Amino acid sequence: MVFLFYLLSAVMVISGLFVVFSRSPINSVLSLIVCFIAMAGHYILLNSQFLAVVHLIVYTGAIMVLFLFVIMLLNLNRATIPQKTSMTRVAAVVAGGLFFLVMVAATRLTFEIHPRYPFSSKIGLVSEVGKALFHEFLLPFEVSSVLFISAMIGAMIFGKKDKESLPQPPPKEGA
Amino acid sequence: MDWILFLYKFVFLIVIFLITLVVAMYSTYGERKVAAFMQDRRGPNRAGPFGLLQPLADGVKMFMKEEIIPTTANRMLFILGPSIAMTTAMLTGVVIPWGGTITIGGREFSMQIADLNIGILYVFAMVSIGVYGIMIGGWASNNKYALLGSIRAASQMISYELAMGMSIIALILTTGSLSLHDIVEQQQGWHWNIIYQPIGFLVFIICALAETNRAPFDLPECETELIGGYHTEYSSMKLGFYLFAEYINMFISSAVMATLYFGGYNVPLIDQLGLSQNTVTLLGSLFFFIKILVLIFVFMWIRWTLPRFRYDQLMNLGWKKLMPLAIFNILATGTYYYFTAFN
Numbered sequence: 001m002v003f004l005f006y007l008l009s010a011v012m013v014i015s016g017l018f019v020v021f022s023r024s025p026i027n028s029v030l031s032l033i034v035c036f037i038a039m040a041g042h043y044i045l046l047n048s049q050f051l052a053v054v055h056l057i058v059y060t061g062a063i064m065v066l067f068l069f070v071i072m073l074l075n076l077n078r079a080t081i082p083q084k085t086s087m088t089r090v091a092a093v094v095a096g097g098l099f100f101l102v103m104v105a106a107t108r109l110t111f112e113i114h115p116r117y118p119f120s121s122k123i124g125l126v127s128e129v130g131k132a133l134f135h136e137f138l139l140p141f142e143v144s145s146v147l148f149i150s151a152m153i154g155a156m157i158f159g160k161k162d163k164e165s166l167p168q169p170p171p172k173e174g175a
Numbered sequence: 176m177d178w179i180l181f182l183y184k185f186v187f188l189i190v191i192f193l194i195t196l197v198v199a200m201y202s203t204y205g206e207r208k209v210a211a212f213m214q215d216r217r218g219p220n221r222a223g224p225f226g227l228l229q230p231l232a233d234g235v236k237m238f239m240k241e242e243i244i245p246t247t248a249n250r251m252l253f254i255l256g257p258s259i260a261m262t263t264a265m266l267t268g269v270v271i272p273w274g275g276t277i278t279i280g281g282r283e284f285s286m287q288i289a290d291l292n293i294g295i296l297y298v299f300a301m302v303s304i305g306v307y308g309i310m311i312g313g314w315a316s317n318n319k320y321a322l323l324g325s326i327r328a329a330s331q332m333i334s335y336e337l338a339m340g341m342s343i344i345a346l347i348l349t350t351g352s353l354s355l356h357d358i359v360e361q362q363q364g365w366h367w368n369i370i371y372q373p374i375g376f377l378v379f380i381i382c383a384l385a386e387t388n389r390a391p392f393d394l395p396e397c398e399t400e401l402i403g404g405y406h407t408e409y410s411s412m413k414l415g416f417y418l419f420a421e422y423i424n425m426f427i428s429s430a431v432m433a434t435l436y437f438g439g440y441n442v443p444l445i446d447q448l449g450l451s452q453n454t455v456t457l458l459g460s461l462f463f464f465i466k467i468l469v470l471i472f473v474f475m476w477i478r479w480t481l482p483r484f485r486y487d488q489l490m491n492l493g494w495k496k497l498m499p500l501a502i503f504n505i506l507a508t509g510t511y512y513y514f515t516a517f518n
Contacts, residue, residue, distance in 0.1 A: 053296040061303025072314045126293055126353055
């Protein structure tokens with residue numbers, strides 16, 4: 001089990017680095033998919049089979065497919081990415097370094113994390129997730145469904161074509 | 176570690192692997208025979224008796240064809256595409272219960288490789304990862320027809336996955352378990368889920384047709400619009416892998432349907448015959464395979480009977496008819512159980 005943990009962690013770290021350093025967006029997305037699959041493996045090691053599979057279905061199977069759609073349709077290649085000037089590069093390095101500093105400081109202060117609930121090995125099983133969602137967190141769960149509905153309706157309104165901007169069909173002959 | 180169990184699982188895994196390949200191989204033969212029967216022809220009858228060696232001849236032909244990778248294609252992803260399609264198609268068989276328990280040398284062994292407590296969801300996860308095989312292959316070909324074909328295939332699969340998931344939710348409401356083993360055990364005798372969930376089954380089989388990209392939803396491959404669809408640039412065994420993955424998917428989705436809705440390995444009235452446990456298990460597995468073959472025949476029957484949909488009709492059917500039907504089914508099932516089971 002420890003060996004599997006290190007294997008999955010190594011896969012995750014390496015693929016995560018590939019996501020950042022890869023020059024072509026399609027390779028980045030594919031590395032991110034590998035990273036997500038390794039993360040699902042971590043969930044299984046924690047005995048959270050339900051979370052693992054939901055992670056695979058939602059993130060790996062749905063969201064990353066949409067990422068791939070966008071990248072394939074825009075056909076992003078290296079040639080179309082504008083070259084950065086040296087000024088932006090320096091600015092990026094400084095900003096990234098500052099962010100790193102803040103992150104290190106933040107994690108140093110919160111190094112000792114005390115879990116609110118004692119760890120239970122059954123926490124990721126489907127029955128336990130269901131009990132938590134429908135007993136303890138029922139209100140937030142239902143409210144978040146309203147959020148999803150509004151997001152879906154918003155996406156549909158954006159996606160809907162304007163009737164006026166559509167090209168009019170040519171008039172029929174003899175009419 | 177329990178070495179005997181490990182050995183048993185290993186051997187059983189290889190047996191299931193081989194059975195999947197052989198069934199998929201002979202599905203290609205069966206498809207051509209069924210097509211011939213429907214169209215009043217003879218079908219393949221040259222290679223071996225009744226043309227039974229035809230799949231082998233086709234396989235040899237596939238391997239002997241010239242292997243072409245287009246110069247502008249992304250070589251690595253071009254090879255990765257069919258590999259993912261084939262791998263994810265084969266992975267799904269792991270959670271299907273192929274039979275009851277069998278006793279060898281005083282020990283009971285289950286005829287299922289892994290009894291996950293989220294079995295159904297695992298099947299869905301594999302199906303949703305299988306989309307990548309098509310998308311990557313279509314994109315890596317660097318051909319606009321292949322790209323359009325792959326996008327068509329992927330959007331069709333994503334759309335129908337939703338309605339399929341909805342139809343499964345109603346089924347889970349009746350069974351109360353996500354484990355395929357438990358679902359089969361609950362369907363003892365004649366208590367098949369098709370009796371309790373007819374609408375769910377209707378939605379599920381339509382979605383299964385769309386998921387496997389088969390007629391009347393075989394739009395990704397469309398000669399007049401898209402040439403060969405996502406596998407336009409593929410040749411030799413890489414093309415063979417794509418075509419073969421489709422038949423494996425057909426076999427696996429038939430197996431899933433037989434498990435979920437037709438009682439899996441349960442045979443009605445077999446307990447009254449007074450047979451030994453092992454005989455009952457083997458008969459059950461045999462019966463399970465008969466159910467699967469009947470469902471595969473239904474797939475072929477539909478392909479050679481119905482004309483294909485137009486693309487907008489396909490999307491309308493998925494989103495505006497099957498989705499509301501599946502949601503209505505969930506609502507009806509939930510209402511029924513609210514007023515009967517919990518009071």
